[in-house]
Amino acid sequence: MTSLNKVKHVVLVLSGKGGVGKSSVTTQLALSLATRGYSVGVLDIDLTGPNIPRMFGIESASVLSAPGGWIPVPVDGGRTLAESGGSIRCMSLGFLLRDRGDSVVWRGPKKTAMVRQFLTDVLWGEMDYLLVDTPPGTSDEHISLAEQLRSLTIVDGAVIVTTPQAVATADVRKEVNFCKKVGIDILGVVENMSGFVCPHCSECTNVFSSGGGKVLAEQYEIDFFGAVPIDPSFVMMIEDCNSGGETEGAKESLLDKYQKNALCPIFKEIAGKVVAKTSPLSQ
Ligand SMILES: Nc1ncnc2c1ncn2[C@@H]1O[C@H](COP(=O)(O)OP(=O)(O)OP(=O)(O)O)[C@@H](O)[C@H]1O
Numbered sequence: 282m283t284s285l286n287k288v289k290h291v292v293l294v295l296s297g298k299g300g301v302g303k304s305s306v307t308t309q310l311a312l313s314l315a316t317r318g319y320s321v322g323v324l325d326i327d328l329t330g331p332n333i334p335r336m337f338g339i340e341s342a343s344v345l346s347a348p349g350g351w352i353p354v355p356v357d358g359g360r361t362l363a364e365s366g367g368s369i370r371c372m373s374l375g376f377l378l379r380d381r382g383d384s385v386v387w388r389g390p391k392k393t394a395m396v397r398q399f400l401t402d403v404l405w406g407e408m409d410y411l412l413v414d415t416p417p418g419t420s421d422e423h424i425s426l427a428e429q430l431r432s433l434t435i436v437d438g439a440v441i442v443t444t445p446q447a448v449a450t451a452d453v454r455k456e457v458n459f460c461k462k463v464g465i466d467i468l469g470v471v472e473n474m475s476g477f478v479c480p481h482c483s484e485c486t487n488v489f490s491s492g493g494g495k496v497l498a499e500q501y502e503i504d505f506f507g508a509v510p511i512d513p514s515f516v517m518m519i520e521d522c523n524s525g526g527e528t529e530g531a532k533e534s535l536l537d538k539y540q541k542n543a544l545c546p547i548f549k550e551i552a553g554k555v556v557a558k559t560s561p562l563s564q
């Protein structure tokens with residue numbers, strides 16, 4: 282019996298290299314699944330840069346301990362979306378670091394032990410989806426992580442995040458091979474930072490060549506989940522959430538705010554594809 286026993290679906294979010302927007306994609310996938318009525322957990326095991334608390338505006342939250350393990354931190358103070366009934370809870374090393382500016386430079390065994398503790402000692406309870414934000418790359422550490430996770434639960438599959446520039450490199454190929462090697466299905470590919478949404482007129486301009494993610498998905502016979510443009514209003518929304526609730530906007534819940542964001546409809550579709558791939562009968 283592990284703390285993951287009552288979690289219906291486990292989805293990994295992977296990227297071949299850092300900074301492609303893996304944490305942003307994890308965050309928006311969680312928000313979109315919650316707006317569809319699912320209870321969602323986000324496990325941030327990117328120990329070198331645990332961004333998830335900031336993404337959800339819960340950086341100053343403390344993790345409480347109970348006899349069986351850690352209690353994940355609720356987003357929006359545990360408020361569920363009135364209409365959908367969805368909710369989000371998070372666990373990240375970021376909550377446990379005293380100085381949030383610290384980058385964690387732990388070596389092999391200590392890192393492995395921490396990841397294992399994160400996988401076994403968090404009291405998720407009943408949950409529809411657990412999204413796991415992994416460190417970027419495909420090192421031995423990742424193989425060990427995938428093996429640990431698979432020994433504890435059934436992993437539905439992985440969402441691979443890339444950018445228009447990265448699709449031209451070997452990064453995504455490495456990620457596809459990694460999934461094959463560790464026996465994790467690829468649910469689909471998301472091409473992030475594909476174009477730029479003008480903050481003035483909301484027009485989307487393709488700054489780099491577009492369509493690479495789709496071509497790549499066809500080449501590897503994997504599903505293309507969608508192209509997500511760079512939207513400065515998404516970054517502003519996150520900053521607003523972390524501003525301590527002083528501005529008028531910060532009083533609104535993150536879930537409510539996100540529903541007004543230009544990226545929300547794109548991620549609702551992506552979330553729909555994840556749901557279809559993980560529970561085809563529910564569609
Ligand atoms: N589509 C987008 N529109 C606007 N900003 C974005 C988008 N995607 C990512 N960002 C921003 O780019 C920065 C890097 O994104 P993020 O932290 O999600 O990347 P990552 O791949 O998880 O990075 P790391 O490798 O450090 O874990 C963040 O400030 C994030 O808010």
Ligand code: SF4
Nearest residue numbers: 479480481482483484
């Ligand atoms: S997209 Fe339109 S509003 Fe935005 S910068 Fe270009 S011309 Fe100006």
